Amino acid sequence: MRRRGRGIACMWYPIGFTVSANPSAATVKVNEDGTATLLTGTVETGQGSLTVLGQIAAEALGIATEDVHVVSADTDATPMDTGAIASRTTYVTGNAVKLAGERARAILFEAAAPMLGVKPEQLEARDRKIQVRGFPQRSVAIGEAARHALVGKGEPPIGTASFNPPTVAMDPETGQGKPFATYVYATQIAEVEVDDETGEVEVLRIVAAHDCGTPINPMLVEGQVExxxxxxxxxxxxxxILFDDDGRQINPNLTNYIMPTSxxxxxxxxxxxxxxxxxxPFGAKGVGEPTSVPTAAAIANAIYDAVGVRLTALPMTAERVLAAIKAKRAAQPQQLR
Amino acid sequence: MSALRITVNGREHVLSAPPETTLLALLREHLGLTGAKLGCDVGDCGACTVLVDGQAVNACLMLAAQADGRSVLTIEGLATPDGLHPLQEAFERHAALQCGFCGPGAILSAKALLDANPAPTGAEIRDALAGNLCRCTGYTKMITAVHAAAQALRGAGAEMPPLGLTASPSIPLPGGEKGGGLS
Known part of the structure; x- marks a missing residue:
């Protein structure tokens, strides 16, 4: 008989590691045509980090994402980055990009202020323009401001910055400290059906609620969660991964190391x-690794809800689930049905 | 050496290759078409999927000689000078790929499905993609993208046959069971 159950699991997860320095650096240069070039050492592995970093640079400069040309992962040309690891890129590299963009923007403000007859503090960067806050009709195009900074003032609008998450070392007596700069939180709920004659588990539905800070790109956040x-x-x-007695893996290919298909x-x-x-950066934290943290626990709890057995080893294969069901029945013969 | 006459992406090639050459090796190493990927090389992962006479096959399991006289479509032949194929557009718009290694195979599996079934259900799309392993995406956005591409192709109208006419295609199977006119 197929029995249905639901399980819930929650998690928190630290963003970026802090056992050693964890810096990222970035350079943003604004070009005379109003575009910008972002140099970052981080690596795009498909998660969309270069899109997100381009969005952050664009937001800092008041231009569109497609105006930002991202040059990445070339240590001949780009600043060093600690890496696409530890769910850190949006938070750590993103903060470096935001700071670098703001430094380039400050140079544009210095150049644009005399053009507009105001002080740099009165300016904002929006809609591809440097404009007077509250008086958007008083503006210069960002490319024009960049050109004036370069050939008028002799100060090219280039910003470079680095970010290393601030932490507080643990006090060895009290155990108190601040090991990570920020944390993310999530809850996932799994609905499963368990066949109590075969032990087979089918996951019907998963609802995943994730706090990743302000999502820079919600579609990419969904992709990470899914x-x-x-x-x-x-x-x-x-x-x-199964090993023989000599420590050799006995299932080294995808015929017998089984992973999910569509x-x-x-x-x-x-x-x-x-x-x-x-x-x-603009309220964002991170989302990568945390997405797979609560899933197995939610499924284990759903199996318990469905058939009343508590699995404590992964994976919860049909064999293991059926063995647990049989053990439970053997222990409680009067409840056999 | 086997003498072969194979049409790849609409262009006929006459070439010779050692008999043990797989279709995948022919495409990647002899013709320089590296869109089909060498993943597991034993037919598990689907990264090498191409279309042979319209049917999705694992190019790593098919000998080049078995493609003699047939027409092969790889990911390189899907877009036209005018633009991307609706499947490619939909995969891009819905962020259906992440690292992208499985992408050429997944997109061609989806094309084989939509050519035969212009209005597939979600279950039919999942079934069509079941041979294309993806470690990044969880398949969710791929399935959405195939739905969107099916809709776009149906909207385009003229070039798609009406529903049902292509349900049992008279395409010869690579194994040759139906191998009518082309053997």
Missing amino acids: GGIAMGIGFALQEE LDMPEIEVDIVPSHDPTG
Whole structure:
């Protein structure tokens, strides 16, 4: 008989590591045609970090994302970056990009202020223009301001900055400290059906609520959450590296190391929780690794809800679930049905 | 050496290759078409998927000689000078790929589906993509993109046959069971 159950799991996760220095650096230069070039050492692996970093630079300069040309991951030309690891890129590299963009913007303000007859503090960068705050009709195009900074003032609008998350070392006596600059939080709920004659588990639906700060790009956040859930489902139900007595892996290919296919994926509902972290770039934190943290626990709890057995080893294969169901029945023969 | 006459992306090639050459090796190493990816090389991952006479096959499992006289479509042949194929557009718009390694194969599997079934259900799309492993996306946005592309192609009208006419295509299978006119 197929029995249905629901399980819930929550997690928190630190953004960026702090066991050692964790810096990122970036350079933003504004060109005379109103575009900008962003130099960053970070690596795009498909998660969309270069899109997000381009958006952050664009927001700092008041231009469009497509105006930003991103040059990345070339240590001949770009600043060093600690890496696309530890769910740190949006927060750590993003903060460096935002600071670099703001430094370039400050040079544009210095150049534009005498052109507009105001002080630099009265200016803002919006809609591809440097304009007087409250008087948007008094403006110069950003490219014009860049040109004036370069050939008029002799100060090219280039900003370089680095960011290293501020932390407080742990006090060895009290155990108190601040090991990470910020944290993200998430709750996932899994709905499963368990066949109590075969032990097979089918995940029907997962609802995932994630606080990642202000999402710079909600579609890419969804992509990270959905991908993390797929990994979590594999972790929960399928994926296991098996070794023989000599330590050789006996399932070294995808025929017998089983990972989720499109047929294993449930309906997924992603809920990006409204949030703002004042220490993050425009309120953002991060989203990568945390997405796969609560999935297996939610599925394990759903299995318990469905058939009353508590699995404590992963993956929760049909064999393991059925063994647990049989053990429970053996222990409580009077409750056999 | 086997003498081969293969049409790849609309262009006929006459060439010779050692008999053990797979279709994937022919495409990647002899013709320089590296869109089809070498993943597992044993037919598990689907990264090498191409269309042979309209049918999705794992190019790593097919010998080049088996493609003799047939027409092969790789990801390089999908876009036209006028623009991307609606499937490519939809995959881009919906961020259906992340690292992209599985993309050429997944898109061609989807094309084989939509050519045969212009209005697939979600279950039919999942089934069509089941042979294309993806470690990044969780497939969710791919499925959405295939739905969107199907809609776009149906909206385009003229070039798509009405629903049902292509349900049982008279395409010869690579194995040759239906190998009518082309063998």
